[in-house]
Amino acid sequence: VDRRDGKLAMAHFYVAFIALAVGGLAGLLQTLVRSGKFELPAGIGYYQILTVHGVVLGLVLTTFFIMGFQISVVSKTAGTLTNRQRLIGWIGFWVMTTGTVLAAIMILLNEASVLYTFYAPLQAHALYYIGLTLVIVGSWLDGTVIIMKYIEWRKQNPGQASPLITFMALVNTLMWIVATIGVAATVLLQLLPWSLGLVDTVNVAVSRTLFWYFGHPLVYFWLLPAYMAWYVIIPKIIGGKIFSDSLARLSFILFLLFSIPVGIHHQLLEPGIDPAWKFIQVILTFLVVIPSLMTAFSLFATFENYGRSKGAKGLFGWLKKLPWGDARFIVPFIGMLSFIPAGAGGIINASFQMNQVVHNTIWVTGHFHLTAATAVVLTFFGIAYWLIPHLTGRVLTKKMNKLAIIQGVTWTIGMTFMSGAMHAAGLLGAPRRSSYSEYGGSAQAAEWIPYQIAQAVGGSILFIAIILMLYIFVNLAFFAPKGDQEFPIGEPLSNEKPPMVFENWKLWIGITILLILFAYTVPFIDLIQNAPPGSKGYKLW
Numbered sequence: 336v337d338r339r340d341g342k343l344a345m346a347h348f349y350v351a352f353i354a355l356a357v358g359g360l361a362g363l364l365q366t367l368v369r370s371g372k373f374e375l376p377a378g379i380g381y382y383q384i385l386t387v388h389g390v391v392l393g394l395v396l397t398t399f400f401i402m403g404f405q406i407s408v409v410s411k412t413a414g415t416l417t418n419r420q421r422l423i424g425w426i427g428f429w430v431m432t433t434g435t436v437l438a439a440i441m442i443l444l445n446e447a448s449v450l451y452t453f454y455a456p457l458q459a460h461a462l463y464y465i466g467l468t469l470v471i472v473g474s475w476l477d478g479t480v481i482i483m484k485y486i487e488w489r490k491q492n493p494g495q496a497s498p499l500i501t502f503m504a505l506v507n508t509l510m511w512i513v514a515t516i517g518v519a520a521t522v523l524l525q526l527l528p529w530s531l532g533l534v535d536t537v538n539v540a541v542s543r544t545l546f547w548y549f550g551h552p553l554v555y556f557w558l559l560p561a562y563m564a565w566y567v568i569i570p571k572i573i574g575g576k577i578f579s580d581s582l583a584r585l586s587f588i589l590f591l592l593f594s595i596p597v598g599i600h601h602q603l604l605e606p607g608i609d610p611a612w613k614f615i616q617v618i619l620t621f622l623v624v625i626p627s628l629m630t631a632f633s634l635f636a637t638f639e640n641y642g643r644s645k646g647a648k649g650l651f652g653w654l655k656k657l658p659w660g661d662a663r664f665i666v667p668f669i670g671m672l673s674f675i676p677a678g679a680g681g682i683i684n685a686s687f688q689m690n691q692v693v694h695n696t697i698w699v700t701g702h703f704h705l706t707a708a709t710a711v712v713l714t715f716f717g718i719a720y721w722l723i724p725h726l727t728g729r730v731l732t733k734k735m736n737k738l739a740i741i742q743g744v745t746w747t748i749g750m751t752f753m754s755g756a757m758h759a760a761g762l763l764g765a766p767r768r769s770s771y772s773e774y775g776g777s778a779q780a781a782e783w784i785p786y787q788i789a790q791a792v793g794g795s796i797l798f799i800a801i802i803l804m805l806y807i808f809v810n811l812a813f814f815a816p817k818g819d820q821e822f823p824i825g826e827p828l829s830n831e832k833p834p835m836v837f838e839n840w841k842l843w844i845g846i847t848i849l850l851i852l853f854a855y856t857v858p859f860i861d862l863i864q865n866a867p868p869g870s871k872g873y874k875l876w
């Protein structure tokens with residue numbers, strides 16, 4: 336990657352890893368509070384640190400890391416950014432950073448303890464919403480860079496399929512832009528006017544629905560960069576080939592189509608939405624599982640093909656041929672493994688009836704610590720181990736490689752304790768998002784306490800893993816020996832030419848919009864028409 340593009344990407348990574356430090360500390364404090372053995376000092380509120388944790392890790396770390404990664408892969412495979420593109424990228428970076436600082440100040444002042452899912456009826460200071468709006472607008476500018484580069488590449492290479500990982504970054508960008516329209520709508524039309532005192536009330540159900548229209552594709556916006564690494568980068572690291580370029584493109588297109596019209600699966604227990612429409616979105620949710628199953632199949636095939644090409648025998652002999660001593664492989668691989676139970680948990684959540692058992696319990700928190708905070712984050716760490724030295728002109732030494740493996744394993748142990756205990760306590764009915772309470776000596780609540788202590792043990796181990804990660808990051812950015820770290824980009828197994836229909840964006844964006852209109856039009860009409868008495872104006876308020 337060109338040095339100038341590398342600097343732009345690194346700027347994003349600095350903010351992402353600062354976010355890891357701040358958000359990780361908040362997470363540790365939360366698990367300690369919930370264990371009942373610790374009280375927050377200086378009048379700091381539980382929901383204040385819970386908001387710091389969710390916003391800084393769920394929104395800031397992810398968005399900055401993903402933008403830095405996508406800029407790097409596009410610059411590597413579609414060509415160095417032009418000066419204009421790079422300028423737009425820098426403006427995007429500064430707009431996002433300004434927004435982050437603004438939102439962070441409001442949270443620290445306890446003016447925005449509204450959690451990372453900041454829908455009504457919780458209300459924050461207007462500057463918090465303005466800050467988050469800036470983060471989104473900045474991310475659109477970064478997204479514009481990806482779109483411009485893609486268009487330029489297609490013009491220069493008529494009739495040819497774009498480089499696979501550039502194609503994937505484009506899909507993720509398009510999905511992000513369509514999804515963020517929902518959150519922008521609730522912020523600009525509802526939350527900002529309400530927090531500025533321009534309107535007295537807001538339609539809470541509309542606010543929640545607009546949030547979840549965004550909130551579910553948000554989780555795939557986190558996942559797809561991990562899939563980019565699993566499909567394209569891991570095959571090269573192990574010395575193998577991508578199982579199928581076309582299959583990878585198809586799975587990304589399916590994510591574009593089915594990630595968005597499924598947000599109501601977060602609202603299955605909410606009044607005001609007709610169960611028939613809930614059920615339709617449940618079916619659409621099961622369709623978005625398919626590209627993940629395709630990914631699992633493709634990864635197994637990649638690993639097995641590679642192992643057999645090295646002479647592996649028997650059903651699982653290929654496992655022995657994988658490079659277990661390479662942190663760039665093993666850390667994301669643990670992420671893949673964790674995604675098997677994590678995905679199974681997601682399928683449980685999405686099952687209409689079973690959702691009643693787990694909704695609003697700490698099971699859901701366990702689910703997203705296994706998906707986002709294990710599968711995705713371990714993959715991001717695995718990427719950082721080679722991308723940071725590549726961008727700073729340094730190398731990952733053997734010693735750092737070893738420490739990186741220790742870091743990944745420590746993270747896994749911590750997360751196994753924490754997420755495992757969360758799943759178990761959730762099945763016993765422990766609520767999510769609540770501070771420590773014995774609920775007036777309830778026998779049921781007493782059963783949760785050992786699991787809450789296990790969560791604190793896990794949280795403490797995770798904090799050690801964060802310190803290790805930050806140490807490795809600083810080493811790779813500033814102190815590792817100078818050198819040329821490989822940027823691994825895999826090649827497909829066969830010379831197949833992916834069908835050009837994959838690049839027909841009018842078709843795919845058209846179907847995406849139709850699916851969204853199908854899944855959301857009637858629910859929104861219902862929510863606006865049936866707004867509770869006392870609502871004024873357009874019944875958005």
Ligand code: HAS
Nearest residue numbers: 554600627631634671674678681682684685694703706707
């Ligand atoms: Fe989820 C709630 C359903 C995936 C994140 N989810 C959440 C929340 C978050 C989140 C943050 O339907 C909480 C939001 C809040 O604050 O309230 N989720 C699903 C489903 C999937 C799913 C069906 N979620 C994710 C991913 C996330 C994420 C990915 C982040 C990155 N989720 C739900 C539902 C709720 C929910 C409900 C609402 C619950 C409620 O009531 O509030 C699916 O996409 C999962 C499909 C995945 C698979 C696994 C495929 C396996 C692969 C690995 C292969 C491994 C290999 C290595 C090859 C089917 C690809 C093995 C090698 C060997 C040698 C063994």
